Amino acid sequence: MVVTMGCSKNDDVAAPAATGRYSNGFFIVNEGWFGHETGNLFFYDRSADSLVPNVYTKENPDKSLGKVSATLQYTAIYENKLYMVVKAGGPLVVCDANTLKETGRMEAMPGNDGHSFLGINSNTGLLGTGSGVYLLGLAPLAVNAKLQNVTGYVGNMVKAGNNVYIASRDSGLVVINAGDYGFVKRVKGVNMGPVTGIDGNVWVTADSNLIRINSATLNTDTVKLPIKTYSGWGAWRSTSMAVSTSENAVFIVRNGSFSGGREIYKYVNSNKTSVDKPFITLPEGEYSYGAAVGYDGRHNELIVTTVNGQFTGDINRVHFYNAATGELKKTLTYTGWYFPAMTVFH
Known part of the structure; x- marks a missing residue:
């Protein structure tokens, strides 16, 4: 693996004091090379201004993130725990978010297909799967009842x-x-989202429409986009x-139905x-991959992951943009068939 950097500038905002080895920075979740090796986490260490590869296996050398036929697709931090959901076979792995030491795991997923995680409280979370949503006990880690109001293939949850x-x-x-997981409302035709804005309201897209849902009243406002948006269901x-925590703004990647894109609105x-x-x-020759866009609220930066092809690539770049102006501040490059799925921030 090669890591190079360019367009470097000093950060405008000082990072808070670190409380663990993996506190001052963010994680890049890599799917892994299907059929060859499992997914893993990279960590961008702001203190050293460097990208550290495969930190999960570094901290847990006797553990694995499933088989080479599985894909690490989703990771979230909740109450200082990092929840890694491995798609198509599992496991669900929990680590301390600051030390990355594994604290729990569940080998099997419902229907053998886990997608997403959402923390509800200290004892309960939700596990999104290819066959609906399940209540997830967090202490100890265990799948409980299936929610009756959500069926089929499930993605992001907020x-x-x-x-x-x-x-x-x-x-x-x-x-x-x-509270009781009872049905409230349905919004049809949604392609992307949901994400939660700085005002507590929820954003989704439906084809060429950006929709804001008032989280108090559930009323909706619609803005016409100059692009069509696509879901990731395939x-x-x-x-x-992604959403900003410095201004009431939302960022949308212009993807194809299966291919990556080159524009962010x-x-x-x-x-x-x-x-x-x-x-x-x-830049020319670069395309978004996976979620592709994440927002670092500590530094008001938009972190964008790309590969050197519309569908695949072994040159992976991490761009740091000023989220207020769109100015490119810095670029990291790492080579290999990693397939960056998303970025995760404390």
Whole structure:
């Protein structure tokens, strides 16, 4: 593996004091090379300004993230625990988010197909799968009852206000009560999302529409986009959207139905002209991969992962953009068949 850097500038915001080896930076979740090796985590260490490869196996040399036929597709941090969901075979692995030492695992997934995780409280989470959503006990780690109000192939999930918003291939966006998991509302035709904005409201897309759902009233507002958006259901991946915590804005990657894209749009709430043109256009020969876009609130940066092909590639780049201006601040490059799925921030 080769790591190179360019366009380097000093960070504008000092990072908070680290409380563990993996506190001051962010994780890159790599799917792994299907059929050859499992997925793993890279860590960008801001203290050293360097990218550290395969940190999960470094900290847990006697553990594995499933078989080479599985894919590490989704990871989330909840209450200082890092939950790694390995698609197509499992396992679900839990680590300390600051030391990366494994603290728990569940070898098998319902239907052999885990997708996403959402923490509800200290004892309970939700596990999104290819066959619906399951209650997940966190202490100890165990699959419990299946939710009856969400069926079929499930993707991203967020909690906002009193409700949980769940992306479903069969039903669009399903809204359920976060207390008793009862059905609340359905929004049909959703392609991307959900993500939660700085104002607590929820964003999704439906074809060429960007929809904001008021988390208190569930009323919706729609903005017309100059692009068509596509879902990731064909080979599920986390949604290609991110939100800012410095301004009321949402970022949308222009992907194809299966291929990556080169443009990222930024919608600033109540400013319809903000999406008249791309906020960021990737360099020639680079294409978004996986979720592709993540937001680092500690530094107001947009982190974008790319590969050197529309469908595949062995040159992986991590771009650091100023999330307010779109200015490219820095680029990291690592070579190999890693397939970056998403970025995860403390």
